[in-house]
Amino acid sequence: MPTPRTTWPLALLLSSGLALAQTTTSPAPATATPVSAPAAAPATPSQTTAPKPVTRVSAATSKTVSALSIGISKAVKGQLLSCPKSLKVSTQAVCLYAKSAASSVRPAVRGVVGAQALGDWKTSGQASSLLVQEGGNLAAYVLLSTLSPQETLIVIDAAQARTTTAKPASPAGVVKGQPYLLDKDLVGVVNVINLGAGKYRMNAPGQAALTITVGSKLAQRGAGTVDLPMTPLTDGTNLIFPVANLRALGCTVTDSANGITIACGSDSIGVKPIVF
Structure with a gap:
């Protein structure tokens, strides 16, 4: 099934929040993340219907990213989609769309991450990032970008010390x-x-x-x-x-x-x- 195209204002993410998380990630090609059977995405955020929770992610993701993606998608009723090509994320990244304000997504994500969080949310402009550890080592990050007052793009990607x-x-x-x-x-x-x-x-x-x-x-x-x-x-x-x-x-x-x-x-x- 072809990956649906989205027309969300990604300039918000690129101008305000991507650098917040990239300092901890390893270099990666700017390619979209392969996804498994995504649900149909709306043409525009304003026409969005309630997305269904994701129950699985691509086999290309790391164990930590996969577990986070499943837990977060259930917590925020997120919809799986291809990461925008303009984002410099790794091939392990998972992107979710949530029809919820970032202010309500942050505590839901924090609840899923729990004791794995390294510090607390760091916010810059329209974006927030949270580092995640596995076994005492930096393993992943979660990046939130506000698309509209009631819409949030969630990026979960692997990170390296x-x-x-x-x-x-x-x-x-x-x-x-x-x-x-x-x-x-x-x-x-x-x-x-x-x-x-x-x-x-x-x-x-x-x-x-x-x-x-x-x-x-x-x-x-x-x-x-x-x-x-x-x-x-x-x-x-x-x-x-x-x-x-x-x-x-x-x-x-x-x-x-x-x-x-x-x-x-x-x-x-x-x-x-x-x-x-």
Whole structure:
């Protein structure tokens, strides 16, 4: 049966919310997700009739995405459809249409995810995203986009813990055997701003900004100073930040199968540190 075409205002999703979730996903071709026997979709959202709950999804999806999709579709009475080609989602992604406001979809989805949620909803413009873990590791995300006051597009896709793709040259002052992170590894939990001259401002949720200096254990917070356990370094391009210093930012670190999980306030990410 051919996949029905939709004419929903996808520009809302592309302009406001897609970047919110893409920082945790692995690169994937911009292809529509294969679906199994979708119900007929309406020509326009305003003509939508009550969709039937989805009871199965494509075999191409991951176990976590499949389980989430089935649970969420039942909770929100979602209708399965092909993910728009303009979305940069993986081939494992599942897209659902719900004739409900996003404000009512969010708690329903949160109830399905339960203890698997990594933090809480992050909202930007017309979109919201929620990270999902499996066995202590980042496994998937759920993205909601408001199509109209009473219509929501739900995207469920696989995600991967970000890993360092290239190990930088060992900088002067590095402590052998100790784990380090690049500044880009902290995106999602710590906002890092390069101030120039070897100085960086680091801000974690619920904490006052910390200004660090490469080569010095002494950092500044407001009018006071903070002694860091280890010295921040650089390879000339990247900030190389010791994992041990994360507690000075109010963050906690726990081991996971693929590296570590960093939690700062209600935000958390999975990452593999660098060990020189």
